[in-house]
Amino acid sequence: MQKAWWKESVVYQIYPRSFMDSNADGIGDIQGIISKLDYLKELGIDTIWLSPVYESPNDDNGYDISNYLSIMKEFGSMKDWEELLMEIHRRDMRLIMDLVVNHTSDEHEWFIQAKTSKENPYRDYYIWRDPKEDGSEPNNWASNFGGSAWEFNEETGDYYLHLFSKKQPDLNWENKKLREEIYTMMKWWLDKGIDGFRMDVINFISKVEGLPDGELKPGKQYASGSKYYRTGPFIHDYLQEMHRNVLSHYDVMTVGEMPGVTPEQAIDYTAEERNELNMVFQFEHVGLDNGPNGKWDLKPLNLHDLKKSLSRWQEALGDKGWNSLYFNNHDQPRALSRYADDGRYRIQSAKMLATLLHMMKGTPYVYQGEELGMTNVAFETITDYRDIETLRVYEELRNLGWTEEMIMMSIHAKSRDNARTPMQWSADENAGFTTGTPWINVNPNYQKINAENELNNPESVFYYYQKLIRLRKQNEIIVYGDYKLILEYHPEIYAYIRTYQDKRLLVICNFYENNPAFELPRDIHFMTKQLLASNYETEEQSDISRFTLQPYEARVYLLN
Incomplete structure (x- = not known):
C-alpha cells in the first residue's frame, strides 16, 4: 500500500455557522475561523474540512448552494476566504472544501432558468417528469427530509426531483454539459489552492433509468427510492471521469459521503488502481442505535454490533482501500452522549471513544467541540431548534400520535442540532462564541465545558486528543x-x-x-x-x- 499525506492526516471539521463569530451578528464567520487557527495548530490538526460557505438561501444550512463561486455574505467575502486559505497554509495545514453537486438551491441561476420553459438550455440540468394520468407525482419516492421527493412546477406543468428539501432540486448527471460545468467549477477552486473535497451524498448522483417506484411500507404514503439512486448505474463512470478531468491534475484528498454504502462497494470507490476517491464516509456504525422504525426510534447501542461493524470495515478495506474514522459530524448527535456517559464519567468516556477511533487504520476526523468533550443539548421546546429535518419530524411524529414527551426525548437524542450548538470557547456569555445573540442557543453546560478550561487543565480531553494526534504522527503502526x-x-x-x-x-x-x-x-x-x-x-x-x-x-x- 502506498503512503500518502492524507492517510497520515488528522482532519478537523468546522461547521462555520457555529464555530466563531467575529462581528457580533450571532453567526460564525470566516474571520472568526482565522482567529482560532492557532488553537487548531496547537491541537495538532493538519487538515481542515470546511462545511459549505458558498452563497445560499440557507434552507439546509448552506447545503443548498445558489452560487458555487461566491461566499455567503453572513460568512464574509471572497477576500476573507482567500485570507483564510493563506493563513491555513502559512501554518502548514491544508484546507478541504465541501463539494455539493447532487443538487443545487432552487435559487441557483441554472434552476431559475430551467423552470421557465421546457425549451430552456438549462432545462436538462435537472430531473423533470410529467405527472401520472391522475395528476399525482411521477413515482412514490420519499424525500430524505420527509414528504414527497417531487415538487410541481406551475410554469411547465411537470415535476422536478428533490431527494432532500424542495429547495434542493437534484442535478441531472446524465447531461454531459452539466458535468463539464461542475468540473470547471472544481478546477476553479483547486486553482485557488485548496487541498481537496469532501463530497456531499456523492453516491446519489446516478439514478436508475425510469425511476421505478419504491416498496411502500404499510401505513406510509411514500416509499424509500434509495435502491434506485444509491450507487446507481453510472456512478463509477462519473467518478472516474471526474478523476481523469480534474482530480488527477492536483495533489489532493477526496472523501465521498455515501449513505448506505457497503464495504465491498467502498473498495470499488477507494481502491487506488480504480482512480475514483481516496475514502468514503459510511454510516453503518452511526445507525446502530436506530430502532426498527429508523433514526427517531431509540434503542441502546449493543457493543457487539459496534465491534462487528467497525471490524468489518477495518478488515474489508485492509490493504485494498482506505477508511475514514469518525463518530461525530454536523449531521450526527454527539457520540459522547450516544455511546458513552456524558455525566459522571464524561471525561473518561470522551478519552475512551477517542482512543478507540484514533488507534484504528484510516484517517481520523475530529468534529468541532469533540476535543472538549462537548455533549448533546436538551432544549425544552421545539421553537429552540433550527434544523429543517428536526422541525419536519416533530410535525410528522405529532401526526402519528406520539406524545410531546416521546417526541422531545427522540429529538434530544438524535437531532442534528446537537452538533450545531455554538462552539464552547469560554465561560463568558454565549460561551465566548459571540457578543451578539447566537443563531441557535448555546448548550447551558458551557460554563463547565469550554476550551479555556480545557487549555488550563493538563489532564483535559483537549490534551488527550493532542497526545493521540501526536502518537499517530510518531508511530507508523497507527497509520x-x-x-x-x-x-x-x-x-x-x-x-x-x-x-x-x-x-x-x-x-x-x-x-x-x-x-x-x-x-x-x-x-x-x-x-x-x-x-x-x-x-x-x-x-x-x-x-x-x-x-x-x-x-x-x-x-x-x-x-x-
Missing part, C-alpha cells in the same frame, strides 16, 4: 498497521491488535462503568511493552496478562 479484533464476544471490552513490521499495538477500551477483567489472549507474545496512552493513572510496569479495568478506561500499549 498503516493491520487490524485484528480480540475478545470478540466480551460484553464490555472492545480490544484489538494492530500489526506493522515487527511491532504490535494493543488497544483496550472499557465501554461501560463496571470493572471488567481484561485477559490477554495466550497467542499474543511480546518481549517488552510500552504504555503509549491511558485515560487513568497507570503504572508503566503493571502486568497486562490480566488486570481489572476502571469505568470507561482505555489503554494503548506498544508491544515489541
Whole structure:
C-alpha cells in the first residue's frame, strides 16, 4: 500500500455557522475561523474540512448552494476566504472544501432558468417528469427530509426531483454539459489552492433509468427510492471521469459521503488502481442505535454490533482501500452522549471513544467541540431548534400520535442540532462564541465545558486528543498497521491488535462503568511493552496478562 499525506492526516471539521463569530451578528464567520487557527495548530490538526460557505438561501444550512463561486455574505467575502486559505497554509495545514453537486438551491441561476420553459438550455440540468394520468407525482419516492421527493412546477406543468428539501432540486448527471460545468467549477477552486473535497451524498448522483417506484411500507404514503439512486448505474463512470478531468491534475484528498454504502462497494470507490476517491464516509456504525422504525426510534447501542461493524470495515478495506474514522459530524448527535456517559464519567468516556477511533487504520476526523468533550443539548421546546429535518419530524411524529414527551426525548437524542450548538470557547456569555445573540442557543453546560478550561487543565480531553494526534504522527503502526479484533464476544471490552513490521499495538477500551477483567489472549507474545496512552493513572510496569479495568478506561500499549 502506498503512503500518502492524507492517510497520515488528522482532519478537523468546522461547521462555520457555529464555530466563531467575529462581528457580533450571532453567526460564525470566516474571520472568526482565522482567529482560532492557532488553537487548531496547537491541537495538532493538519487538515481542515470546511462545511459549505458558498452563497445560499440557507434552507439546509448552506447545503443548498445558489452560487458555487461566491461566499455567503453572513460568512464574509471572497477576500476573507482567500485570507483564510493563506493563513491555513502559512501554518502548514491544508484546507478541504465541501463539494455539493447532487443538487443545487432552487435559487441557483441554472434552476431559475430551467423552470421557465421546457425549451430552456438549462432545462436538462435537472430531473423533470410529467405527472401520472391522475395528476399525482411521477413515482412514490420519499424525500430524505420527509414528504414527497417531487415538487410541481406551475410554469411547465411537470415535476422536478428533490431527494432532500424542495429547495434542493437534484442535478441531472446524465447531461454531459452539466458535468463539464461542475468540473470547471472544481478546477476553479483547486486553482485557488485548496487541498481537496469532501463530497456531499456523492453516491446519489446516478439514478436508475425510469425511476421505478419504491416498496411502500404499510401505513406510509411514500416509499424509500434509495435502491434506485444509491450507487446507481453510472456512478463509477462519473467518478472516474471526474478523476481523469480534474482530480488527477492536483495533489489532493477526496472523501465521498455515501449513505448506505457497503464495504465491498467502498473498495470499488477507494481502491487506488480504480482512480475514483481516496475514502468514503459510511454510516453503518452511526445507525446502530436506530430502532426498527429508523433514526427517531431509540434503542441502546449493543457493543457487539459496534465491534462487528467497525471490524468489518477495518478488515474489508485492509490493504485494498482506505477508511475514514469518525463518530461525530454536523449531521450526527454527539457520540459522547450516544455511546458513552456524558455525566459522571464524561471525561473518561470522551478519552475512551477517542482512543478507540484514533488507534484504528484510516484517517481520523475530529468534529468541532469533540476535543472538549462537548455533549448533546436538551432544549425544552421545539421553537429552540433550527434544523429543517428536526422541525419536519416533530410535525410528522405529532401526526402519528406520539406524545410531546416521546417526541422531545427522540429529538434530544438524535437531532442534528446537537452538533450545531455554538462552539464552547469560554465561560463568558454565549460561551465566548459571540457578543451578539447566537443563531441557535448555546448548550447551558458551557460554563463547565469550554476550551479555556480545557487549555488550563493538563489532564483535559483537549490534551488527550493532542497526545493521540501526536502518537499517530510518531508511530507508523497507527497509520498503516493491520487490524485484528480480540475478545470478540466480551460484553464490555472492545480490544484489538494492530500489526506493522515487527511491532504490535494493543488497544483496550472499557465501554461501560463496571470493572471488567481484561485477559490477554495466550497467542499474543511480546518481549517488552510500552504504555503509549491511558485515560487513568497507570503504572508503566503493571502486568497486562490480566488486570481489572476502571469505568470507561482505555489503554494503548506498544508491544515489541
